[in-house]
Amino acid sequence: MPPPVSIIIVSWNALPLLQRCLPSVVATRYEPLEIILADNASTDGSAAWVHRTFPSVKIVRHPENWAFCRGNNAALPHASGEYVVLLNNDVEVPPDWLAPLVAAMEADPSVGAAQPKLLQYDRRDHFEYAGGAGGYLDRFGYPFTRGRVFFSLEKDEGQYDDERDVFWATGAALLLRRRALDAVGLLDERFFMHMEEIDLCWRLWRQGWRVRIVPRSVVYHIGGGSLPRSDTRKAYYNFRNNLLLLYKNLPPRAWRRIFPRRALLDALAAARALLAGRPAEAAAIARAYRDAHRMKDAYRDARPERCRTGPYYRGSIVLDYFLRGRRRFRDLPPACFFHPDEAAPPLRPPPAPHEG
Incomplete structure (x- = not known):
């Protein structure tokens, strides 16, 4: 019998999204399957609609x-499955798919x-922003x-249809082994939203677990359900939480x-936002640095002395994209990718998340 999945x-107040997407989840061909709606105090009647429509x-x-x-x-305490899927609404x-x-x-x-x-809901032959075919740092x-x-x-032309290890898997559709989750802990609630799944995947790698992309399974993501790309809070959480992610999971020396x-590159990002007429975005980056500095003491005692990581990119994606014009993943030089299972890293590797 297949293992049970939750x-x-x-x-939160997303009745139109639930009406559009939840029927497909309920129609999933997998048993035994448990579906849980975690309703964040919605006031739009969405929980009542789900109760009536899908008892x-x-x-x-x-x-x-x-x-x-x-x-x-x-x-999560209400989930009984051996595996748990975190799925966006x-x-x-x-x-x-499962x-x-x-x-x-x-x-x-x-x-x-x-x-x-992950492919786009409205353009189903293109990858979706949140997860594509597996993530790297x-x-x-x-x-x-x-x-x-x-x-x-x-x-999507099938160019990334190989199943492989990746550094991080998207929280939009994330299957977790319950035993692994119990070992490394839950999502870091101090992140609030954004980057929390990358932190979770990094903690999995640090404790010897692996993270995979399985392209035989395909889902379609609308995106922007929590914060639209134009909302400066998105920039704030992305920059703040990415700094916390690094501080928390890197050894102090690294x-x-x-x-x-990193601070220089982010200063250039703020300057670029100002030149493009987006002063609120530049201010959000500055606030992100201020608040990350205030929050980092909460992680000081738990920082690793040495750190295992997943596959990562030794180069700078910022320089590759904006200076060298490498706009696609397949344009990046394969020799710049490191996998922890390699026999040995280069003699003098550049600073990277696995250093210690």
């Missing part, structure tokens, strides 16, 4: 809007997390995916080596 969908869906009602991290964490799934993910996890007990290939901690580098989204160059 799907958790956090939602098999378990509803967990939170007393207030706990956003993505706490909303998922508070729902704006993701449509085909009937057979079985390949579970099969990949069952085939290798060292895999702690896996994601499907560059040497300075900037995230990107196979199929999406910054704002360049590739057409952090001291990387941070000055």
Whole structure:
């Protein structure tokens, strides 16, 4: 008998999205399957609609809007599955999307997390921003995916259909082994939203688990359901949480080596926003640095002395994209990718997330 799976969908005042996407989740061909709606105190009647329309869906009602991290964490004790899927409320799934993910996890007990290939809901032959075909970090901690580098989204032509280890898997559709999650801990609620899944995947790698992309499974993501790209809070959380991600997971020596160059690149990003007539975005980056500095003491005692990491990019994705014109993942030089299972890194590797 297949292992039981629980799907958790956090939602807040998103009735139109639930009406569009939840029917496809309920139609998933997999047993035994449990679907949980974690309702963040919605006032639009969405929980009542789900209860009437899909009585098999378990509803967990939170007393207030706990956003993505706490909303998922508070729902997890209600999940009975051996595997747990964190699924955004704006993701449509085909009937057979779940079985390949579970099969990949069952085939290798060292895999702690896996994601499907994410394509756009409205343009289904193009990769979606949030996860593409699996995520990486560059040497300075900037995230990107196979199929999406910054704002360049590739057409899906099967170029990334190989199943492989990746640094991080998207929180939009993330299958987690419950045993691995119990070992490394839940989502970091101090992140509130954005980058929390990268932090979780890094913690999995640090404790010996692996993270995979399983392109045989495909889902379709609307995107922008929590914060639209134009909202300066998105820039704030992305910059703040990325700094916390690095400070938390890097050994102190590597952090001291990387941070000055990272700060310079972020200063250039703020200057670029100002020149483009987006002063609010530049101010959001400045606030992100201020608040990350204030928050970092909470992680000081738990920082690793040495750090294992997943596959990462030794180069700078910022310089590659903006100076060298490398707009696609496949344009990046293969020799610049490091996998922890390689026999040995270069004799003098550049500063990177695995250093210690």
